[in-house]
Amino acid sequence: MEEKKIANEAITSTTLTDVAAGEIESQGFDEKGTKKLLRKIDWHIIPFMSLIYLLCFLDRTNIGNARLDHLEQDLHLKGIQYNDCLAILFPFYIAAEIPSNMMMKRIRPAIWLTFIMFFWSATMIGQGFVRNYSDLMATRVFLGAFEGGLFPGVNYYITQWYCRQECGFRMAMFFSAATLAGAFGGILARGIAEMNGVGGIAAWAWIFILEGLLSILVSLSAYWMIQDYPATARFLTSKERDEVERRLQADSGHLSNDFNMKYVWQAIKDWKIYIHMLICMAGFCPIYSFALFLPTIIKNMGYTANNAQLMSVPPYVCACFFTIVASYVADRYRKRGVFLLGFQLVAILGFALLAGSGRSAVQYTGTRKIGGSLKLGTGIAMQVMGGNCGGIIASYVYLSRDGPRFITGHSILIGFVSIAFCLTLFMTTWCRIENARRDKIAAETGIQELTIEQKLMERELADNVPWFRYTV
Template identity: 75%
Template sequence: MTTQEKAVQAEESQEISTAESVDYAEAQGWDDMATKRLLRRLDWHIIPFMSLIYLLCFLDRTNIGNARLDHLEHDLHLKGIQYNNALAILFPFYIAAELPSNWMLKRFRPSIWLTFIMVCWSAAMIGQGFVKTYSGLLATRTFLGLFEGGLFPGVNYYITLWYCRRECGFRMALFFSAATLAGAFGGILARGIAEMSGVGGLSAWSWIFILEGLASIFVSFAAYWAIYDYPNTASFLRPAEREEVMRRLKADSGHLANNEFSFKYVWQAITDWKIYIHMLICMAGFCPIYSFALFLPTIVKNMGYTANTAQLMTVPPYVCACFFTIGASYIADRVQKRGLFLLGFQLVAILGFALLAGSAKASIQYTGTVFAAIGIYPQIPLGLAWNSGNIGGSLKRGSGIAMQVMGGNCGGIVASYVYLSRDGPRFITGHSILIGFVGMAFFLTLFMTIWCARENSRRETISKPIGVHELTPGQEEQERELADGVPWFRYTV
């Protein structure tokens, strides 16, 4: 039977409305207030710890930008673009680890796999504090990328195992906002740790790596007990709450689930052209984020400030970005219009980098850093929620998220070479490159927004959305085969 024939057969199957799912929940005692209490319970037990470990992960990955101001290049005798090479070497291994790591997360329990990779990257971070040569720095950055690579796609996939599609964006934003907090804390911590220069015969940059690595490994010791694997085994939920979480997930898209591991579901993601568009959008979003995180202390210092002052002045742009990242995703979840929000923030980012490139005044340049931060950071959780919500099937979704983040982190390789020392103090070339990347993301986002809207309109003419409770085994099998290709699936615009 061809794909088209399967779609026609599924289209002719029995339909039920979304209202019936709501009626079913109310019949079991789950009204709006009870559901909100359940969601708050999930939020308090899942999001804070996930955000904490990502804060530490992002801090460990990007604190080399702060360490640079504390004479890392001088002490390790780095010349030319060797510093940029040390930044870039992390990303190929980071990217290579992402998709296999999500498969491992699917095969093993999240509490086991996430704890394992956290212990490993923490050890690499501590080791980075003791390197004495360029080759030693490259080696530790390699291991850091290899073990950190699985966290971001893994946690984004993990969130989809607990929340309905319309609820994931805000939670992903809360999780990703930790990256902005990492930037803010990184500047404050680096300023304080600068006073430890010479303690134990180590430079301040060594202590940045060692102390922040120790913080990560301390948290990793609690991770095994703090990470709850799945809703149906969560000890903090009562039996009725577990049943309701599973019912909500199934009503949302659970009939598209493929819980057994099979490569054919991975292949569904690999052959889905829409995921590749999202990979490019994500790459064009991560490139300015990594450029910003790795080089903002250097950019601010080149505005004419001292190293210690520059460390502290990196904090306000990240604080502003944190508020906008959370607020925008909350509203986008409510209105279910993520593509439109992405377009708006991409324009703000272009304005920010244009101010940086177009003026020699420190005040205007610094204003540009604020606009750039506000514009770039909200794009990632918005884009991830948009893509993950438009993928049917749990294993396909996990693979699709990992592919998207893999594409995004390719931007990290480019970001390592965007700002070269020879282009200082204005770094006009680097700012212009980032304007180009964000501009590419804008046009790709516009294309996907229009396509999703038109595809939804086309599907409305042939099939209404079908609920879950009356699907026959044959219909469920058709959905497993077609995933989001069934005519009753609706894309978020």
Template identity: 75%
Template sequence: MAEKTVGALSAEETSASASINVPDQEIQGWGEKATKRLLWRLDWHIIPFMSLIYLLCFLDRTNIGNARLDNLETDLKLHGLQYNDCLAILFPFYIAAEIPSNMMMKRVRPSIWLTFIMVFWSAAMIGQGFVRNYSGLMATRVILGVFEGGLFPGVNYYITQWYCRHECGFRMALFFSAATLAGAFGGILARGIAEMSGVGGLSAWSWIFILEGLLSILVSFSAYWAICDYPGTAEFLRPDERAEVERRLKADHGHLSNDFDLKYVWQALTDWKIYIHMLICMAGFCPIYSFSLFLPTIVKNMGYTANNAQLMTVPPYVCACFFTITASWLADRYRQRGVFLLGFQLIAIAGFSMLAATGSPSVQYTGTVFAAIGIYPQIPLGLAWNSGNIGGSLKRGTGIAMQVMGGNCGGIVASYVYLSRDGPRFVTGHSILIGFVAMAFVLTSFMTIWSRRENAGRDTIASENNSPQELTEEQKGLERELADNVPWFRYTV
């Protein structure tokens, strides 16, 4: 492909150079229908493969919950909190990889970097099927965390390089909905693989890891050719389409810097708003990881057999997938994030309250459905909110990675939310998750109010400037350094 031969230029430099002075009359030919067709072409070539690799990534990370029902703990002689330790050990390494990985996404092409990490995490997953003790499982989980850590923030950053701010949320939801499908698919797949127990002298849990790892590595071998790097080198677009994509991005983001300079990383690290979004994301990911890792166990404790429990985990994920996509589409359409987040946070609190309040299997199962509907839409909504409110390419990439780092700190907590000694009701665990979602509700309310007031203040200052003048190149150069603090920048609320 042409896009794989861009030479020594960085991805951003290539993208910038491709904004080849297309005549104004050509740009003006893009009406609403033509733009919709262009976005459809982008969606078709970008979103399906990104969703597929995230489905495999999330499946590989959380299938240990399914493997647990097929005698993983017994065979590896795990006792006490050792199972929880194996869940938690992934996340510190996952978190440590996120900012460096997004910087690598900026430095090298996505097709190279994403292929690289996918091959290695798939190999780690296959190796996990052959472990024989606690130490072996811990080691493979570490390797899995190191290489999986770059995918989620990397793909979210990648999406912002193709779509305008108000278009990203729906695309992030399509991509993230793969996590809900992974939960559904994982339960069905684990039920089928359970029949392979004893084949080749291996237990069913070994085959869950091996077969799902083989699936991931097969897909990784096609990733280099399937991933389009940036608009300026996209072979599936015509020259006028490439120029229009870049024109739209420039109009949306203004003349803020796309340079690779560590001072923009520092800008992100010192931006208090990103830390608020990190906490909101942590309060979203904590229940999601708890849900994904322990749902088979929770459902089994409602009285189902192990095999039926695998299948009964599917409906909550299907419902979550529908609401994740629908909510993000509506949020993009109305250009609102905070209000939608607040609504789903209340649904999540209701779901976990139902789980904690009664031992009735029917009420508890309904609670899992409400919990899934409430927690999963929060992640794409929150990521689109944060990324859309960060100006400048490298600062945005760093800010997205920071937000996902915060989210995965929730994964560490999630590993210890549901302890065996608290079963079968897990009232303590459900109560902890109610507290996390309630914290997110308070912080989301604060950011929504602050963003509205900040926008109003900037509107007032702009209205007082009755005779705005075209900026000189020197003034534009100074504004490049300000990121989202430039006077004309408006926050999504």
């Protein structure tokens, strides 16, 4: 009866998130109690997940810092071989994403995330001992395969703790770790550069070894630090566990949480996910381009290698600030499309500054940029797959022959962000129209009692159920 009440009430509401924000609290904890519960979850989930992703992104992109410490010269890389070493990571990263999210659903997150983190950390340490192009290519393959499951996995994991309108800000906190990784990587690389020659090992190799060791130390504590799901969370009381599960149930209605391959196929056949994959690809391409090449771009503005490492820090700090603030405001007002569109315009302006001016001060300003559960898990993985296809492209955006201005690369990224803008505008418009259509049907039919058979049918419809509303 509770499920029926939730589902039918949601028919007449503007968005399902309105139910999550209003009805849920009134039927369970009061507003103050709910906020206290969410803060408790935040402190036990978000910081450690963010730390893991910070280390993951650092390990994936620190090759850009290592390049300034003579990586190419020592390994005798020629032509676009450096770019090949960047690109080879992403096909294996992409291939791992959907299977990894299925494993997150099948086994405990604490086990799976610890497993992949330990082995990508070990791979990173091994990358410090490569001697040629082939060795570096091999380590990048394994790095991509083990890291591929983290980002989609943690995004899916967050949806198992928070209602939909609460996820955006938490995911932004998690994703902001990538921007902090860029800042932290620059500072760390500058310090490690002083170790050049220690133990007969070059500075670029020490970057890989020390950062890999840091990651592997964190991975050894991950099994005990990661809470699996609310039902088994040790930090929650029995009453709090019940409340978290009740809120999630109310947020999803009676949609299925079963492990069944038909929900995977639902995601694969959903055209909307492919549009979001393209948006992610067009958005991730500039993110990866800057993560991999920002130290090189800054160095070509006339700075020394050591200063370039440090000068790469402020753009990431700026990006981190705007990522968190904008996501908080977007979640509060439940308007995401308009923020995406606004920041995409800012990104276009930034790349235009880089391409249009030869003055280092103007160029440097341009670098301050803004960066049913199984179907959900598969859909998230598919969208991140699209994003990491952008990583393959990003590996070849900035070629050495185009330096020092890299006008071609900046122009390519303007094109990609423009594509993301157009597709975001399309999806935002479509979701508004679809929500209005469902509201009209709901107003005409009114509240209806659902039979057991109707509930079973709706259980498998995911976001196609009549009462579901898209967040725009």
